Amino acid sequence: MREIFDDVKIVEFTQIAAGPLIGRYLSDFGAEVIHVESRTRPDPWRSYPPAKDGTPGLERGYGFAVYNTNKYGITLNLKHSKGPELAKKLVRWADVVIENFTPGTMSKFGLGYQDLRKVKEDIIMLSTCNLGQTGPHAKHPGLGTHLTNLCGFTYLTGWPDRPPYLLYGPYVDYISVCYATIALVSALEYKRRTGRGMYIDISQYESGLQFMTPAILEYTVNGRIVTRDGNHSPCAAPHGVFPCKKKDTWVAIAIFSEEEWEKLCRLMGMENLASRFKAFEERKKHEEYIEEIISKWTVKFNPKEIEALLQENGIEGVAVEDMKDLFEDPQLSLYMWENFKHPVIEDYVVQKIGFELSEETTKLKRPGHLLGEHNEFVWTELVGLAKEEFEQYKNIGVFD
Amino acid sequence: MELPDGILSGYRVLDLSRELGYLCGKIFGDLGAEVIKIEPPGGDPSRLTPPFLKDDPHPEKSIYWISFNVNKKSLTLDITKDEGRDILLNLIRRSDFLIETFPAGYLEELELDWNHLREINPKLIMISITPFGRKGPKSQYKASDLGIMAASGFMSLLGDVDRPPVRVTLPQSYMWASTYGALGGLFALYGRNKTGKGQHVDVPAQAATVWACAHAPFFWTAERTIPKRSGIMLTGRSYEGASYPAIFKCKDGYIGFTLYWGRAGAITHREIVKWMDERGMAPQHLKEKDWDNFDPFYASKEEINEILQPVAEFLKTVTKKEFLYEAVKRRIMGYPVSTAEDVLTDPHLQARNFWQITPYMGEKLVYPGGFARFSETFCGVRKRAPRIGEHNYEILRELGFSKSDVEKMKENGVI
Numbered sequence: 001m002r003e004i005f006d007d008v009k010i011v012e013f014t015q016i017a018a019g020p021l022i023g024r025y026l027s028d029f030g031a032e033v034i035h036v037e038s039r040t041r042p043d044p045w046r047s048y049p050p051a052k053d054g055t056p057g058l059e060r061g062y063g064f065a066v067y068n069t070n071k072y073g074i075t076l077n078l079k080h081s082k083g084p085e086l087a088k089k090l091v092r093w094a095d096v097v098i099e100n101f102t103p104g105t106m107s108k109f110g111l112g113y114q115d116l117r118k119v120k121e122d123i124i125m126l127s128t129c130n131l132g133q134t135g136p137h138a139k140h141p142g143l144g145t146h147l148t149n150l151c152g153f154t155y156l157t158g159w160p161d162r163p164p165y166l167l168y169g170p171y172v173d174y175i176s177v178c179y180a181t182i183a184l185v186s187a188l189e190y191k192r193r194t195g196r197g198m199y200i201d202i203s204q205y206e207s208g209l210q211f212m213t214p215a216i217l218e219y220t221v222n223g224r225i226v227t228r229d230g231n232h233s234p235c236a237a238p239h240g241v242f243p244c245k246k247k248d249t250w251v252a253i254a255i256f257s258e259e260e261w262e263k264l265c266r267l268m269g270m271e272n273l274a275s276r277f278k279a280f281e282e283r284k285k286h287e288e289y290i291e292e293i294i295s296k297w298t299v300k301f302n303p304k305e306i307e308a309l310l311q312e313n314g315i316e317g318v319a320v321e322d323m324k325d326l327f328e329d330p331q332l333s334l335y336m337w338e339n340f341k342h343p344v345i346e347d348y349v350v351q352k353i354g355f356e357l358s359e360e361t362t363k364l365k366r367p368g369h370l371l372g373e374h375n376e377f378v379w380t381e382l383v384g385l386a387k388e389e390f391e392q393y394k395n396i397g398v399f400d
Numbered sequence: 401m402e403l404p405d406g407i408l409s410g411y412r413v414l415d416l417s418r419e420l421g422y423l424c425g426k427i428f429g430d431l432g433a434e435v436i437k438i439e440p441p442g443g444d445p446s447r448l449t450p451p452f453l454k455d456d457p458h459p460e461k462s463i464y465w466i467s468f469n470v471n472k473k474s475l476t477l478d479i480t481k482d483e484g485r486d487i488l489l490n491l492i493r494r495s496d497f498l499i500e501t502f503p504a505g506y507l508e509e510l511e512l513d514w515n516h517l518r519e520i521n522p523k524l525i526m527i528s529i530t531p532f533g534r535k536g537p538k539s540q541y542k543a544s545d546l547g548i549m550a551a552s553g554f555m556s557l558l559g560d561v562d563r564p565p566v567r568v569t570l571p572q573s574y575m576w577a578s579t580y581g582a583l584g585g586l587f588a589l590y591g592r593n594k595t596g597k598g599q600h601v602d603v604p605a606q607a608a609t610v611w612a613c614a615h616a617p618f619f620w621t622a623e624r625t626i627p628k629r630s631g632i633m634l635t636g637r638s639y640e641g642a643s644y645p646a647i648f649k650c651k652d653g654y655i656g657f658t659l660y661w662g663r664a665g666a667i668t669h670r671e672i673v674k675w676m677d678e679r680g681m682a683p684q685h686l687k688e689k690d691w692d693n694f695d696p697f698y699a700s701k702e703e704i705n706e707i708l709q710p711v712a713e714f715l716k717t718v719t720k721k722e723f724l725y726e727a728v729k730r731r732i733m734g735y736p737v738s739t740a741e742d743v744l745t746d747p748h749l750q751a752r753n754f755w756q757i758t759p760y761m762g763e764k765l766v767y768p769g770g771f772a773r774f775s776e777t778f779c780g781v782r783k784r785a786p787r788i789g790e791h792n793y794e795i796l797r798e799l800g801f802s803k804s805d806v807e808k809m810k811e812n813g814v815i
Contacts, residue, residue, distance in 0.1 A: 004591040017614070029587060044662075048615070049639050050622035056639050062622040063615045113775075132773070137748040140728045141664050142735065145634070145646065149656030150735035152743050154647070156569045157558055163647055164654055164737055165566070165631055168557035169614025178579040178611070183772035183779075185586040186407045186431055190776065192593060193403060199775035206754055209743065209768040210423070211575040213467040219740035220766040221453050221463070226740060229569045231546060234450045239546060241555070241564035248628075250564055252550035311541050318547035320565050322556040323620045323627055326610065329551070331536045335607045349621045354607030355584040356533075358514065358600035360591070 003030025004360060008188065011036060011090045012098040013078075013111075015043040018128055018144065018173040018204060019100030020067045022181050025353055027070035028362050034090065034378055035068055035369065038077040039400045042371050043068075052345045058371055059344040065368030069340065069350050073369030074378045075399045082398045084110045088119045089383050095191075096124045096184065102141065103133045113199040122197035124187045128180050132203030144170020144204070151208040152215060158228045172208035179207040237283040238290050241320060242298040244306060250320035251298055251306050255283070263313050268297045342367040375399055406432020406777050411589075413497040414438055414488075415472060416479075418446050419544075419571070420501040420529045420605060422468035423578030428497065428585070429471020430770060430779050436495075436795060437472040438479070438488070441813055443788035453763055459788060464571075466760065466785040468578075470767065474786035475795045476815045480510065483814045488512070490799050492521050496598075497585055499527045504539045514600040524598040525588040529581045533604030543605070548573035552609035557616055559629040566629075576612060577605035634658050638697030644704045647737060648715040655715050655723050657734035659696035659707065664733060666691045671730040672711060681714045721745075760784045789815060 008031040012023045020043070023033040037043050042058055045067065051060040076090075077083050087109070091097055097116060099106050106112050106127070113125045127133055130142040148154055148171040158165040180202045187198050209216070215226040233239040236256045244251055255261050258278055265274035270293065277283045283290060298306055303319030310317025319325070326332055327349065338350045350364060375394075379385045385393070393399065403409040408431040415425035415437045429435045437444070443459045453461040460466075478484040492498060498517065500507065507513040514526050528534055531543035532551070541547075549555045549567040559566040584601035592598055610617065616627045616636060627636050632647035646658045660668055669691045676682035686707065696704065715723070720736035724746075727734050736742060744766065749755065754769045758781055770780035792815050796806050809815045 002595075004587055004594075007594075025583075049636065050615070050619045050625075051639070052622055054623040054625075054639065062618040066618065131748055132752060135748045135752045137728050141731060141733055143658070143660070143733060145658065146656050146733060146735045149647075149654075149737045150743075150746075152738045152740060153568060153572075154656065154737045155654070155739050158566060159560075159563065162560065163632055163649070165558055165560070165629075166634060166646055166656075167568070167612075168554075168616055168627070168629075168636065171612060171614070174611045174614060175575075175579070178576075178583055179771040182427060182579065182583050182586060183774070185583070185590055186772075187774065188590060189586070189593075190403070190407045190774075192590075193407075194776075196776060198777075201773040202771075203752070203773075205749070206752075206769065207771045209754075210771050211572060212570065212740070212743070213768055214464050215570055215740045216744065216768060217463045217467055217765055218451060219744065221763055222451065222455065224451075226570060231564070231567055232569075233546070236544070236546075241546075241550070241566070243564070248561075250550075252546045252555070254544050254546045256544065311538075314542070316542045316544060316547050318541070318543050318550040320550040320555050321553045323553055323613070323617050326553045326613075326617050327620060329606075331532045331538050331551075331604060331606055332610065334536045335533055335604050336610060345622075351610070351617070353580070353583075354610065355580050355601055355603040357584060357588055357591075358602070359595075359597065360599070 005029045005031035008032070008096065009094045010034070010096040010098060011094040013106070014098055014100045016045045017063070017067060017170065018176055019098055020045070021177040022098055022126070022128070022184060023071060024067050024069065025181050026184070028353060029360065033071040034382070035071045035073050036076050036090070037073065037371060038075050039371065040077055046371070062345065062348065065342050065345055065348055066351050068368040070365045071369060072374040072378050073372065074375050075372035077398060077400055078109045080398045082393065082396065086393065086398055087111055091116050091119045091123060093383050094123070096126065098126045098128070098184070100128045103127070103129055103138045117197070122191060122195065124184070124191060124197045124200070126180060126184050126187070126200040126202065128176060128202035128204060130203070131205050133201045144173035147172045147204055147208065151205060152212050153208070156215070156226065156228050159230045160228060164228055172204050175211055176202055176204035176207040179210070232287065237280060237287045238294060240291055242291070242295050244298055244301055244303045246302065249303050251303050252318045252320055253294065253310065254316045260315050264315050267309070267313055267315070268294070338364060340364050340367055343370065372399065403432065403777065406779065407774070408433035411497065412436070412495040413499065414491055414495050415499045417499045417501040417529065418444065419574050420577050421499045421527070421581060422465070423575050424499050424527060424529065424581040426468050426471055427579065427582040427771070429782065432777070432782070433497070435472040436491070436791070437469060437474045437786060439474060439476050439788065441476045441478050441815060443476065447788070453761065460761065466765070469785045470758065470781050471783050472786055473791035473795065474789055475792055476789035478814050479512065481814050483809065483812070485510070485512070487796070487799065489520055492517060492524060495521070495524065496589070497525045497527065499529070499581065501529045504530055504534045518598065522597055523592060525585055525592065525601065526598070527581045527585045527601045527603060529577050529603040529605060531605050533607065534602045545571035545573045548605045548609055551606045552612065553617065554609055554612045557613060557627060557629055560631040561629065572612070573605050573609045576608040577603055580608035640698055642697050642699065642704070644696070645708060648712050650715050650723060650736070651717060651719045653720050653739070654737035655720065655734060656737055657711065657715065659704065660733060661695050661697055665696070666694070667731050668733045669694065671732045675726060675730060675732070676710065676714045679714065679717065681710065681717070683710050686710060756781045758784045
């Protein structure tokens, strides 16, 4: 089977999520990807929760298995005197190098872009980090969760009368993953057209800020700071989340037009409200009152039931799904989840990229790798070390 | 070969999208493609989305619209009329990408769906973005940002337990859908260069937004637990179920700060205590604590409390700017909870020349710069947002129409 990226070879010096997912997306569509770790410093994502049965262990980390499905995994200690030399052998094999160390780390190992160009002139190198490779704060260590605060998303999440909320995870890291992959495929296209490689600097901060554009414009032109407003919207009313029958189950309802409002009132058996709050301005003005009335109606249903009922009647009603619901959702079963087997975790569910291409079928190839699982194969078969050479390096501890 | 306008220089994109797909077309423009926004005569109805520049409710002043429609030309065209449809087909023959966000079934009715378009231009890459995807039982379901945030599970992770789940006030799901749409389109382009054939990219906004949940979904499959919204408390990072506040009040707003493991955590804890001590606000038990052997994930609630209470008191006395400055200097992990104003004055972004000033209708608009920095070529805002039908004549002339033809089309409501 031909796959889109079956001519692309990637070596990644990456860890956690923001780096490894880039390679994962391309590996799903045929790229050969080598994930480099060392035994002294395995990818910390391996030990991150959740783990199989809630018991931590290097080979039990669920997120690691998902984000590294389809890759080859090797160990190489860059701090060993022979480490950088071997890393260059990987670079010679590769078309693309991805790294997400603190800025300057790769150069310290003699593996900066200029060093790599000497090994392979048309190499594409992508660096992704918190704040970008340059600038006064470049080397400040940070977490994606904090970066989400710095970008402004946190400030925009919550109720006007309460402090802003966390966006659960390192939200901005995941925005940067998609943008970085877009940049990488663009660089491959550039290479196809010009024959030249390039260096890509992804500042997760800057890619995150793309999603903030309207708030930036609103401040610079109108001088207004956009702030969190619960579930309300300047374009629709009612526009909120309403309780359902079972405790802590919810449905989201958004009414944009008079027609939708009439339909909702009819469905609730409250036709009198339809004309009373017909105009958007009226509904917006009395939104709290309307929300109370709707809540008394929605609480009679289960989220799935009321979602179907509202949608059948042409109204935007959507169940608020929790993490369990996501795996029972018929749409996500089609587009996102695929069952696979891992030697330690056993049955696990891989999160696929989420979109589909009409002419491609993707097939899962390998489960998330065990630490150093493909050392011998990669170093001898792909990189081309002789068996004795491989053993010699192994004996002096380069692979530890 | 040189690519004067960027990596996608020479490619043409037809953008028939509404909100769900604006950013998708913009990304192609950021990379140098020619993007033609095709709007119904009179303009895209979403041009009326508030707020507006200077609060002037003018269809060319919607902030949301001009945020994500830079780098595009505008052609007004009624694709439901025969003449308009012919022009569209003519353009499709000369284009590489088509982005659309119509409800599933609409283009089928007009015989402008993938099966028809692939006959007209086998190299075409068609990107269809819908709330739930084009197949499956919910393919016809309606959802705006609120509904997509609900369906993606992300909302269930945001908010306080005593109130309903909450969305991010600024729509986010359209951005998630758009970026994944652009990525799918570029995947298809890379494939097309080998096979000569385009393809159809089916992008469900729901699935794209599930990525925003980070690792939360895996808790269900790994251990059958369901992560829930927990306000300002950081959760999902420890096997012991540790949870602790990560947002603190400061003098002029809020600061995000957390306890953390490993070396970076030890530096963070030690350095903030040093800073507190300089202000006479570090209690003895924090000054004496062995931070190298402290792992917050295994700490008791009492221990966490003993640390964070004095920290919270201290943070009340500093400003956001002060915190950013000192955190960077002292290698303390944490950042202020920025507003748009804070982001715009961040010295780091200014030093990187991030912001791009673009004049538009008498205003100087400030846009975020490129999403990536390429060593060989520019990525970012190239052209201001188009006025309604601004490029009608320019585009139709290329198709062989004269000025009077264009005038006639205008009269007949085709453009």
